[in-house]
Amino acid sequence: MPALVSVIWVYFGWSLLLGINFTVFQAAVIALVALYSAFIAEIYRAALEAIPRGQREAGLAVGMTPFKVFMRITLPQATKIAIPNIGSMFIGMVKDTSVFTIIGLLELTRVTQNINSVTFQPFVLYTAAAALYVVAAFAIDFLFRAIEKTLTTPPQGRIAHALHGRRRRRVEQVVRDFQAGAAQA
């Protein structure tokens, strides 16, 4: 379903049929979520299926509940795989906001139209709008690359050391307990 059809359906369709009136912002968000959650579901399905079965089995074997196994083992690893694709979905979303001009959301394209209707300089103004979309896309791409890098490389340096302090101390405690148990045996 195209984004344009999706917003008109949510903003005008639901209002007429069900009497639910959204603000333009809410309608825009709902339209995007309706569309992109389907794409993200497919991304996550592929990512979840890429996790070896043994990971889940190991979690269950140490006595974790299925929910805990999902939250602590399967989902974090799947997210690591899914992040680059989610980034490109995000860039697609930012560009798709331009169709919300149709319901009067004051986003970049609508603002450009408004300025143009007073100044009649379409070439100049839409060049500026295009440049801003490109800059935003580059920024998001950079951000998601950074997230991907921090998720896929082990934490290093003093800041990471401090941030992971609680978890590290807990692991060290488990190791000490194990060694104490082994010494007694």
Added chain:
Amino acid sequence: MLASYQWSLIWDHRADFLQGLKVALEVSLVAMVLSVVVGILLALARMSKPPLSWLGAAYINVFR
């Protein structure tokens, strides 16, 4: 002809442009967070046993 391009308009309306970009980013950020949550739930529905997986597959295939 060429002289009629007023590039200074971009700078004059910089606040409006940036406000517009801010709204576009806000909408997509909120939508991104929500669709990751909904997407994970849909992926789980899709991977579960038949009655629920059909619903998930139907939604995904209709909206994609």
